Amino acid sequence: MERSFLIRQPSVLIFIGLLALFTIGATILSEGFGLGLISTSFIKTLGKTLCLCLIALAMDLVWGYCGILSLGHFAFFGLGGYMIGMWLMYARTEQIVINSLANAPLPPTSGEIRDAIGSQIFGVVGGSEIPTIWTFAHSFPIQLTLVVLVPGLLALVFGWLAFRSRVTGVYLSILTQAMTLALALYLFQNDSGLRGNNGLSGLQNIPGASNVSQDTISIWFLWASALALGLGYLFAAWLVSGKFGSVIRAIRDDETRVRYLGYSVEAYKLVVFVITAVIAAIAGALYYPQAGIINPAEIAPIASIYLAVWVAIGGRGRLYGAIIGAAFVSLISSWFTSGQVPDVPLGFYTVKWVDWWLVLLGFGFVLVTLYAPKGLGGLFDRLVRRQDA
Amino acid sequence: MSKNPTLLEVSGVSVTFDGFRAINNLSFQIGSAELRAVIGPNGAGKTTMMDIITGKTRPDTGKVTYGRPGKNLLKMNESAIARVGIGRKFQRPSVFESQTVFDNLIMALKKSRSPLDVVFYRRDDSDVSKVEKLAAEIGLADQLQRLSGELSHGQKQWLEIGMLLAQDPQLLLVDEPAAGMTPEEREKTTDILRKAAETRAVVVVEHDMEFVRRLDCRVTVLHEGAVLAEGSIDHVTQDQAVIDVYLGR
């Protein structure tokens, strides 16, 4: 009999253990539940970072294991955010409207409530009609289903068209960039029904929890994000541990040869593409309530390119590499761009890190590619092996 | 012939690459349990012929049918053709170098190829013993846990033949299996192929006359994309046309 994948991959249990320690530790130090040493806004940064680790995990599955360099997975992440954001915004606006009409001499009709919600949400784009795509926005379970369904369906249709025509390599990467760009441009329009460049905001306010403080809500989301990442990691490790993992790595290395073994390469790519799109969407649905706002700029093509950079820096094809890359780069990035890093005055020129951080990142990327092609995760492997010896 | 019904029939096939006719009205048949050698000078169209049978190249004209009742292979894609029972070994050894010998063989083992079945596949003892038996046949029994990228050239060739056998195909197409092998390795390769042909059809493309002689089977000589001669090795080596275009040089 085959041994469990947990025994064959000790890194899984180590990762889950570290993640649990991290989450409990952060909670103890937080303002919401503990000592107050970590600010609520930093708890949110940590929670968001866990979500970015989850999408990096998806990127590692699709690119590191299956060899599909998708530069469009942030489209799925963003769509997941929009789907949950619609419910957050609608349900909360509905509460506000009902509360404000409560003192009216006549009880408001449901039509009046709808009109008021419509003008509250869509006033910024010059409308008050509630667009058709908001039909189910009042329902949490339906929007939650759409978090999975809409990005999954987009991935299915896009993947089916692209893989069936055997688009591979750089052409596929360009096509995925075009997909995310097209989606961003569409959402930028005021009549897209999703408030154009304003996006959806106030997402940090959870309907039905208006008297719960952000200190507490931030901890809820930290735990939800950690849970999603932990489950995602278990799922990914299980998926790649068996014959399916063998087949997709074989597709990455020589897809023609895999066809002659009788495997339908296109079907496998499609399965991996759709699964990872759904993981990305779940990550997005947890990220944006912590960010508070989502707008179309979030799914600009550059976002998905960063995602590939994180995974490359962390090291492809080993799951924890993607986590290390995403956590390391995104945390450093938010530090450099927060303005907390002192500028470097050179007399004739002042290095402002907010601007120069990207140069530093690019330089780091080149260094990793040249001197540690297996990424930070590869260095980690070498350390562990040395201890074994 | 009645004891050995036709398994593969290629008739009137032509392929043109940018105006160059690589296969020219080619016709031949392979029986259900036979070993066949295909020889011919470089560029004769041997590899292209395999590309057509396995669905990699679509011919301009002609028919390729397989099995009984005859399935039209020209309407199927590569993976579907592999699933009906045609296995192929490429000219350069192509095994999955970043995976172990064991994993390479498990992947090739005849099982459902659908993604859902593969996701939930967990190997059982009977699969493991099948793989171990195969590994013994190809002389890699003690190499199962090695990465296949670490194997010698000859061992990679055998692993690939082993993967073909694991697929349990009815028709095996083998492109230049002995290229780059030592004489002892060649001898072993001949044994493996002869044994495989006891229960299925095996078509071996080869350059080397000595190797073909040792296979001791019917020989088809290709030249400029068409059959030049067919028969026993002694028959074709005495054929004047064959001597002129191939052996005489």
Ligand SMILES: Nc1ncnc2c1ncn2[C@@H]1O[C@H](COP(=O)(O)OP(=O)(O)O)[C@@H](O)[C@H]1O
């Ligand atoms: N995809 C292709 N495009 C153009 N020419 C090709 C292609 N494949 C094969 N050829 C040409 O067809 C001829 C037959 O090639 P091939 O079947 O590889 O010969 P063999 O395997 O007998 O040495 C050669 O002249 C080769 O250059």
Ligand SMILES: [Mg+2]
């Ligand atoms: Mg050839």
